Amino acid sequence: MAQGTVADIARAPESVTGRMLADPPRHPLPGLARRPPPPADEWLVVEGARLHNLRGIDVRIPLGRLVCVTGVSGSGKSTLVHGVLHASLARLVGRGRRGRGPVGCEAVRGHERLGRVLEVDQSPIGRTPRSCPATYVGLFDEVRRLYAATTEARLRGWRPGRFSFNVAGGRCEACEGQGVRTVEMSFLPDVKVPCEVCGGSRYAAETLEVRWNGRSIADVLAMSVDEAVDLFAAHPRIRHPLELLRDVGLGYLTLGQPSPTLSGGEAQRIKLVAELARVRPEAPDPRARRRAKPTLYLLDEPTVGLHMADVEKLVRVLHRLVDAGHTVVVIEHNLDVIAEADWILDLGPEGGERGGRVVAEGPPERVARRRRGSHTARALREFLAARARR
Ligand code: ZN
Numbered sequence: 001m002a003q004g005t006v007a008d009i010a011r012a013p014e015s016v017t018g019r020m021l022a023d024p025p026r027h028p029l030p031g032l033a034r035r036p037p038p039p040a041d042e043w044l045v046v047e048g049a050r051l052h053n054l055r056g057i058d059v060r061i062p063l064g065r066l067v068c069v070t071g072v073s074g075s076g077k078s079t080l081v082h083g084v085l086h087a088s089l090a091r092l093v094g095r096g097r098r099g100r101g102p103v104g105c106e107a108v109r110g111h112e113r114l115g116r117v118l119e120v121d122q123s124p125i126g127r128t129p130r131s132c133p134a135t136y137v138g139l140f141d142e143v144r145r146l147y148a149a150t151t152e153a154r155l156r157g158w159r160p161g162r163f164s165f166n167v168a169g170g171r172c173e174a175c176e177g178q179g180v181r182t183v184e185m186s187f188l189p190d191v192k193v194p195c196e197v198c199g200g201s202r203y204a205a206e207t208l209e210v211r212w213n214g215r216s217i218a219d220v221l222a223m224s225v226d227e228a229v230d231l232f233a234a235h236p237r238i239r240h241p242l243e244l245l246r247d248v249g250l251g252y253l254t255l256g257q258p259s260p261t262l263s264g265g266e267a268q269r270i271k272l273v274a275e276l277a278r279v280r281p282e283a284p285d286p287r288a289r290r291r292a293k294p295t296l297y298l299l300d301e302p303t304v305g306l307h308m309a310d311v312e313k314l315v316r317v318l319h320r321l322v323d324a325g326h327t328v329v330v331i332e333h334n335l336d337v338i339a340e341a342d343w344i345l346d347l348g349p350e351g352g353e354r355g356g357r358v359v360a361e362g363p364p365e366r367v368a369r370r371r372r373g374s375h376t377a378r379a380l381r382e383f384l385a386a387r388a389r390r
Contacts, residue, residue, distance in 0.1 A: 069329060152211070180195060248269045343361070
């Protein structure tokens, strides 16, 4: 799209990278306002955190906010978030409670308000070609129901299970619904080749005779998210998760793309969409939504490997989780994310033995005003000033 110096790239409007260089985002992003700190009883408090280099520190995390944990490498971010916060909440919160008492600290307060703690990372969403975006975000069950409701399927007595590629019945048995076959090569890694029986469609030929809006179910799996949003416009339970996938910049994925071919960043955003899809705007019973306790999401450097434009999309997804009442805690070095936080918790001042303390906390503007003791404060101040000058 462009090549040359940074200035050359910035002059190339057809390049997304060029556009981002010429006009980088300002914070808060358009349409997103900073949330004020919550009332005193809506904070998660970790008291006396003492693990690895943490110096018996007290940490306050506002609930229902986007929180960034920052600090130079080795300052204690991972120890605090994984070793203390996640380990403690896994014991204290939700149905999967593993035991009593906090880990790596003296006490945790305020966790009663949380229903769940969940780490969202870049690990694959599934290791077999049987898993794909449509199955992971849960919309494929609804698609199968549509197919089973067609006249053709009802005449044949086919139920939704007939349109599954995960169980025997309607799928191609030669590849067991994977669409690919694994060929073992002596002395070489296995290779995957399209199934010669179904041609990669995953289904038996009779199953594909059933059409909905002129398309077989294999045609649907071959569609991109962008195309499918239009096709399922009248079916909110399918359209809603598709719109979420499109909003996070994954409109180009096909519904049936095998999970092992997704990048770490794509997998992470699909996981976030699956979480967002649980928050149905048109949920029939508002009381049920109010009863459900919110989740605390943990993310560790989620921007690794993401393009600048995708960082902005990721930030918008995180904000949507917070808008739905959840808390998002992100370990991050990327200033475009840090500047979007409602609250920053900066550890340091240095790494290792010289780290392990809270050196700054508060909204980005307040942290940026700090003159001493925080590398993040200086970097953030210069970053915000440079962005404001444009
Ligand atoms: Zn096959």
